[in-house]
Amino acid sequence: MGGDFGPHCIVPACIASLAEHPSLQLILVGLPSVIEPLIAEHPSVDRSRLLVHPASEVIAMDERPAQVLRGKLDSSMRQALELVRSGAAQACVSAGNTGALMALSRHVLKTLPGVDRPAMVTAIPTQHGSCLLLDLGANIDCSAEHLYQFAVMGAVAAEALGTSNPRVALLNVGTEEIKGNQQVKLAAALLREARALNYVGFVEGDGLYRGEADVVVCDGFVGNIVLKASEGLAAMIVARVEALFRSGPAARLVGWLALPLLRRLQNELRPARHNGASFLGLQGIVVKSHGSAGLEGFRMAIRRALTEVGENLPQRLHGRLEHLLL
Amino acid sequence: MGGDFGPHCIVPACIASLAEHPSLQLILVGLPSVIEPLIAEHPSVDRSRLLVHPASEVIAMDERPAQVLRGKLDSSMRQALELVRSGAAQACVSAGNTGALMALSRHVLKTLPGVDRPAMVTAIPTQHGSCLLLDLGANIDCSAEHLYQFAVMGAVAAEALGTSNPRVALLNVGTEEIKGNQQVKLAAALLREARALNYVGFVEGDGLYRGEADVVVCDGFVGNIVLKASEGLAAMIVARVEALFRSGPAARLVGWLALPLLRRLQNELRPARHNGASFLGLQGIVVKSHGSAGLEGFRMAIRRALTEVGENLPQRLHGRLEHLLL
Numbered sequence: 019m020g021g022d023f024g025p026h027c028i029v030p031a032c033i034a035s036l037a038e039h040p041s042l043q044l045i046l047v048g049l050p051s052v053i054e055p056l057i058a059e060h061p062s063v064d065r066s067r068l069l070v071h072p073a074s075e076v077i078a079m080d081e082r083p084a085q086v087l088r089g090k091l092d093s094s095m096r097q098a099l100e101l102v103r104s105g106a107a108q109a110c111v112s113a114g115n116t117g118a119l120m121a122l123s124r125h126v127l128k129t130l131p132g133v134d135r136p137a138m139v140t141a142i143p144t145q146h147g148s149c150l151l152l153d154l155g156a157n158i159d160c161s162a163e164h165l166y167q168f169a170v171m172g173a174v175a176a177e178a179l180g181t182s183n184p185r186v187a188l189l190n191v192g193t194e195e196i197k198g199n200q201q202v203k204l205a206a207a208l209l210r211e212a213r214a215l216n217y218v219g220f221v222e223g224d225g226l227y228r229g230e231a232d233v234v235v236c237d238g239f240v241g242n243i244v245l246k247a248s249e250g251l252a253a254m255i256v257a258r259v260e261a262l263f264r265s266g267p268a269a270r271l272v273g274w275l276a277l278p279l280l281r282r283l284q285n286e287l288r289p290a291r292h293n294g295a296s297f298l299g300l301q302g303i304v305v306k307s308h309g310s311a312g313l314e315g316f317r318m319a320i321r322r323a324l325t326e327v328g329e330n331l332p333q334r335l336h337g338r339l340e341h342l343l344l
Numbered sequence: 345m346g347g348d349f350g351p352h353c354i355v356p357a358c359i360a361s362l363a364e365h366p367s368l369q370l371i372l373v374g375l376p377s378v379i380e381p382l383i384a385e386h387p388s389v390d391r392s393r394l395l396v397h398p399a400s401e402v403i404a405m406d407e408r409p410a411q412v413l414r415g416k417l418d419s420s421m422r423q424a425l426e427l428v429r430s431g432a433a434q435a436c437v438s439a440g441n442t443g444a445l446m447a448l449s450r451h452v453l454k455t456l457p458g459v460d461r462p463a464m465v466t467a468i469p470t471q472h473g474s475c476l477l478l479d480l481g482a483n484i485d486c487s488a489e490h491l492y493q494f495a496v497m498g499a500v501a502a503e504a505l506g507t508s509n510p511r512v513a514l515l516n517v518g519t520e521e522i523k524g525n526q527q528v529k530l531a532a533a534l535l536r537e538a539r540a541l542n543y544v545g546f547v548e549g550d551g552l553y554r555g556e557a558d559v560v561v562c563d564g565f566v567g568n569i570v571l572k573a574s575e576g577l578a579a580m581i582v583a584r585v586e587a588l589f590r591s592g593p594a595a596r597l598v599g600w601l602a603l604p605l606l607r608r609l610q611n612e613l614r615p616a617r618h619n620g621a622s623f624l625g626l627q628g629i630v631v632k633s634h635g636s637a638g639l640e641g642f643r644m645a646i647r648r649a650l651t652e653v654g655e656n657l658p659q660r661l662h663g664r665l666e667h668l669l670l
Contacts, residue, residue: 082522145580155517158525191481191568196408199484199565223572227580239525240566242517246549247570248577254471254553255581262605269605275598279588 019048019076019094020114022310028113029056031316033063038317039324045107047071048094073097077114079309083121095119099126102302109303109323111294113316116306120156123297123304130332132339133299135160137168138238138306139175140295142248144229150176150184151226151234154295155242162204165235166212167339169205171298172233173215174338178329183216187231189240190220201237214342256284294319301332345374345402345420346440348636354439355382357642359389364643365650371433373397374420399423403440405635409447421445425452428628435629435649437620439642442632446482449623449630456658458665459625461486463494464564464632465501466621468574470555476502476510477552477560480621481568488530491561492538495531497624498559499541500664504655509542513557515566516546527563540668582610620645627658 019025025048032044043066046053050072057063057070073094077086090096095114101107103126112119120136129136139152150172157164169186176184188206190198195206197220209217221230223244236244259280263273294315297304303326307319326332345351351374358370369392372379376398383389383396399420403412416422421440427433429452438445446462455462465478476498483490495512502510514532516524521532523546535543547556549570562570582603589599620641623630629652633645652658 080520143580145583158517189569191484191565194406223569223574224576224579226573227576236569239517240569243515243549243562243566244569244573247552247574248549250550250553251574251577252581253550254469255578257471259602259605263602268601272598272601275594276585276589276602279595280585 019052019073020079020112020309021307021316022079022113023312024113025052025056027311027313028316029053030060031313031320032068033057033060034313035317035320036063036067039320042320042324043067043069044320045069045071045098045101047073047098047101049074049076071097071101077118079115081115081118083117086115086118087121087125093122096122096126099123099302099304102304103127108327109305111305111307111316111319111323113307113309113311113319116155116309119304119306120297123300123302127300127302127304129299130301130336130339133167133171135164135167136297136299137171138241138295139172139298140245141179142226142245144227146229149226149229149232149234150179151236151241151245152298153236153238153241154245155238156297157238159239160201160237162201162208165201165205165237166208167299169209169215169217169233169235170212170339170342171335172235174335175296175298175331176232178331178334179325181232184232185218185230186215186233186235187218187221187225189226189234189236189244190222193220193222193225205235212342252284256280294322296322296326296331298331298335303327303332345378345399346405346438346635347633347642348405348439349638350439351379351382353637353639354642355379356386357639357646358394359383359386360639361643361646362389362393364647368646368650369393369395370646371395371397371424371427373399373424373427375400375402397423397427403444405441407441407444409443412441412444413447413451419448422448422452425449425628425630428630429453434653435631437631437633437642437645437649439633439635439637439645442481442635445630445632446623449626449628453626453628453630455625456627456662456665459493459497461490461493462623462625463497464567464621465498465624466571467505468552468571470553472555475552475555475558475560476505477562477567477571478624479562479564479567480571481564482623483564485565486527486563488527488534491527491531491563492534493625495535495541495543495559495561496538496665496668497661498561500661501622501624501657502558504657504660505651507558510558511544511556512541512559512561513544513547513551515552515560515562515570516548519546519548519551531561538668578610582607620648622648622652622657624657624661627662629653629658 075090075093077093098110137153138156141148294307305323401416401419403419424436463479464482467474589595620631620633631645631649
């Protein structure tokens with residue numbers, strides 16, 4: 019029910035995903051009166067693979083997490099998480115209120131042993147590949163221990179996604195040991211002791227995009243701002259290039275040829291919007307699709323959930339965390 | 345003496361600046377044995393406008409500020425600041441160690457009444473213009489009062505640079521009042537009370553580049569990471585576009601036509617590298633050129649210093665700060 023476009027975007031995205039993944043079964047949780055007519059527009063869909071689970075309430079995009087925890091027991095978001103908790107579903111994908119989703123996920127699914135707070139993670143593109151950046155805004159203030167836990171979780175996620183012995187770094191204002199705030203310096207001390215992790219030290223903002231690490235850890239305040247600033251900058255570059263290319267007939271020709279390439283790049287550079295973000299550290303899989311994600315963005319979020327199911331990510335995390343945190 | 349390229353870049357930049365600004369006089373502070381031979385390569389230069397002030401020591405790029413304050417009384421950086429303090433110079437421009445420059449600037453020049461900590465500011469490009477971003481790394485941990493002072497200083501600087509009634513915003517993870525860390529929320533409360541400022545609320549990372557404000561305030565940890573991440577992303581986009589354009593003969597032609605435009609854009613997107621950053625809140629003008637700035641970057645830093653001299657920025661700040669802070 020969530021996101022800027024709601025079921026009008028999510029239902030077609032789900033139907034497209036069913037075609038893409040023949041063994042996928044989806045349960046749409048929300049108001050049947052809204053969802054059913056949208057499904058009915060696709061009469062050929064196999065309804066045995068597209069179920070509707072009714073929920074009578076919807077969490078608004080601006081509701082406060084504390085409020086959400088107390089009220090709305092029959093919200094679509096809570097019911098979807100209950101399906102994961104009970105085992106009726108293997109993952110929950112939502113485009114709704116991020117803070118509410120995080121609060122409800124912790125409440126309904128609980129964190130893995132040793133994890134104080136789940137983190138939000140996504141893959142961002144780098145010069146020659148990609149890297150996982152976390153936390154993206156679920157945890158505004160973080161202690162050194164929280165950053166350490168994020169590093170462990172990020173490393174396990176990177177391994178599950180195919181990077182062996184991932185390089186783990188802390189995002190900081192310099193690479194020397196004396197740089198940074200107290201939390202970052204203390205987290206570095208903890209990570210230097212963690213022999214089972216391939217900790218490579220601090221990376222700066224530019225090192226992030228140079229691909230100096232496979233997992234980059236920061237608090238949610240910094241991560242959220244860096245990610246959104248990157249999206250904004252990418253959009254601005256494309257807008258400026260478009261304007262440059264409108265400046266004359268020869269430039270127009272170049273623009274006509276170059277812009278599809280630039281747009282492809284821009285999509286890659288809107289990672290959360292494009293790929294969705296995972297909540298790590300929960301006893302279950304939760305993927306957050308960006309609120310303003312279109313059909314393609316929601317499909318990407320479903321794909322990400324499928325990958326995590328295939329890799330058994332919570333169980334893998336559980337095993338590694340026991341070793342590294344407890 | 346500072347920066348990645350030292351006097352080999354700074355001396356030619358200074359000579360070019362003298363040609364650009366006929367009323368400019370420059371004093372090069374440092375080791376005459378290094379500087380004089382570089383000047384001698386330009387025999388036509390008017391030496392009455394290019395003086396050398398000897399200083400026997402150089403602060404290394406990795407020296408700690410505390411160490412710098414105690415020792416090296418005859419460093420080029422300290423001597424240059426002493427020239428500003430005594431009135432022998434109207435501004436100091438340095439490409440050296442940022443932390444040392446900030447510590448020495450505070451020690452030698454002192455802050456303006458009401459200012460706890462000077463801030464580092466630069467102009468970053470936005471969708472339709474530019475905005476001032478501060479702090480960029482001089483102050484890693486900031487209280488709400490510090491953020492408030494940065495907002496006031498940024499607004500005065502924006503006015504001095506030609507923006508009337510500049511829109512002032514706090515960088516945050518959301519635009520709603522409940523979002524953000526404690527410092528940001530408290531700073532917002534202070535700014536809402538400051539009727540003399542045009543406070544427009546929170547902006548998110550993408551709003552920064554959409555140009556939602558003329559002055560964007562954050563702590564130095566966030567500002568430094570956002571600025572460097574933006575530089576890194578811009579460099580990555582250009583590198584990726586170059587790679588795309590090498591993918592075939594038609595693409596090569598497009599690339600050949602488009603890359604000069606993109607490179608121009610990239611330079612704009614490396615603001616600190618390109619424009620230098622000002623220290624605001626001191627009883628004197630100090631401009632920091634990026635350590636890796638080339639000749640053009642150092643010329644831009646000199647231009648920025650000239651603008652601030654022309655606008656009498658410290659005196660303007662002093663007048664407004666008395667009104668807004670004391």
